[in-house]
Amino acid sequence: MTHHDNDRTDGRDTSTNTTATxxxxxxxxxxxxxxxxxxxxxxxxxxxxxxxxxxxERGTPLSRTLRGDLPPDHLVDAVARHITASxxxxxxxxxxxxxxGGQDGGAQGGDAINDVPPCARLVEALRRELAxxxxxxxxxxxxxxxxxxxxxxxxxxPARVGVMPDPGSSLLGAEFASRGYVTYxxxxxxxxxxxPDSEPLLARRAELIESLRAEVTESWxxxxxxxxVRAALSAANSGDLALSDRQLATLAIALADLQVRDACLxxxxxxxxxxxxxxxxxxxxxTRALPAPERAIPACLAGYAAYxxxxxxxxAIAFDTALDADPDHVxxxxxxxxxxxxxxxxxxxxxxxxDAVGLCAxxxxxxxxx
Numbered sequence: 103m104t105h106h107d108n109d110r111t112d113g114r115d116t117s118t119n120t121t122a123t124x125x126x127x128x129x130x131x132x133x134x135x136x137x138x139x140x141x142x143x144x145x146x147x148x149x150x151x152x153x154x155x156x157x158x159e160r161g162t163p164l165s166r167t168l169r170g171d172l173p174p175d176h177l178v179d180a181v182a183r184h185i186t187a188s189x190x191x192x193x194x195x196x197x198x199x200x201x202x203g204g205q206d207g208g209a210q211g212g213d214a215i216n217d218v219p220p221c222a223r224l225v226e227a228l229r230r231e232l233a234x235x236x237x238x239x240x241x242x243x244x245x246x247x248x249x250x251x252x253x254x255x256x257x258x259x260p261a262r263v264g265v266m267p268d269p270g271s272s273l274l275g276a277e278f279a280s281r282g283y284v285t286y287x288x289x290x291x292x293x294x295x296x297x298p299d300s301e302p303l304l305a306r307r308a309e310l311i312e313s314l315r316a317e318v319t320e321s322w323x324x325x326x327x328x329x330x331v332r333a334a335l336s337a338a339n340s341g342d343l344a345l346s347d348r349q350l351a352t353l354a355i356a357l358a359d360l361q362v363r364d365a366c367l368x369x370x371x372x373x374x375x376x377x378x379x380x381x382x383x384x385x386x387x388x389t390r391a392l393p394a395p396e397r398a399i400p401a402c403l404a405g406y407a408a409y410x411x412x413x414x415x416x417x418a419i420a421f422d423t424a425l426d427a428d429p430d431h432v433x434x435x436x437x438x439x440x441x442x443x444x445x446x447x448x449x450x451x452x453x454x455x456x457d458a459v460g461l462c463a464x465x466x467x468x469x470x471x472x
Contacts, residue, residue, distance in 0.1 A: 182227035199242040219244030327356035339380035365461035373411035398428035
């Protein structure tokens with residue numbers, strides 16, 4: 103499977119996704135410093151990847167950071183078009199292309215001074231697509247891995263080489279860490295946050311959901327469904343989220359009520375609130391614990407929460423998870439397309455204003471018992 107990821111942005115009212123969010127901007131000086139920042143911009147250390155960092159004006163913050171898997175030869179042109187398509191409305195004036203890995207057989211391909219670094223055809227395809235968008239100020243580099251001491255080389259000038267600093271010492275990494283972000287060792291490690299439970303457990307819960315749905319669908323009032331979600335949010339907030347199979351089934355049925363689901367979107371804002379943090383924990387737990395297609399709803403909620411908090415990589419994984427569980431899930435599909443096309447989070451804040459069931463209304467608080 104080919105994956106594509108966006109960067110982190112905090113969801114403030116800004117016209118572009120930037121690295122400048124709740125704390126002072128960090129100035130990236132030089133190629134090595136920029137390469138060391140990439141894992142923190144994405145939220146994980148990419149391998150065998152193409153990374154595109156775009157800018158709208160010299161001296162201003164990065165506009166976007168996009169990542170894709172390195173494609174096979176026959177998909178190079180298609181992947182180049184796909185990665186650059188979302189930049190069409192960004193007024194991009196400059197770009198940095200970075201190829202991470204891509205060596206055949208694990209060799210240090212392109213290490214000799216006269217060798218062409220790996221994936222040169224992909225770099226050329228990306229240059230053509232960027233030129234079609236009017237972006238002519240493009241630099242491109244290859245690095246075997248984003249790690250301390252890794253040697254990087256320019257595609258434009260084979261003699262332009264350098265050694266990477268430690269990404270763990272990046273000032274940008276420290277800034278993100280101070281805001282509670284974690285930079286994972288790989289995309290797979292990040293995806294494991296939403297990985298499903300074992301098949302026997304999921305099959306058992308699927309049977310229970312069907313049995314419970316037959317019992318309560320007609321007799322279970324909406325207010326009771328809201329109370330079930332509130333109780334789970336309170337448990338997540340207290341760190342005591344140990345849900346039984348019956349509670350999981352109950353929550354699956356509660357979230358299937360579209361008004362309850364839409365009310366749950368309101369928990370995502372503001373993204374640093376106790377409610378948003380507790381909700382993100384709950385949606386992740388339900389994504390892991392519920393079978394398909396029920397998993398799609400909490401995965402979509404987890405994706406929206408990540409999107410609003412600025413974690414584009416986790417949001418992309420959550421939307422993929424939702425659409426794998428239910429390919430026809432409309433909201434997940436819409437949000438996935440918005441993320442891929444670079445919609446700033448604030449443009450989707452309106453989705454978090456539809457609490458028709460009063461989930462977060464009145465005097466209820468996370469500390470209150472349901």
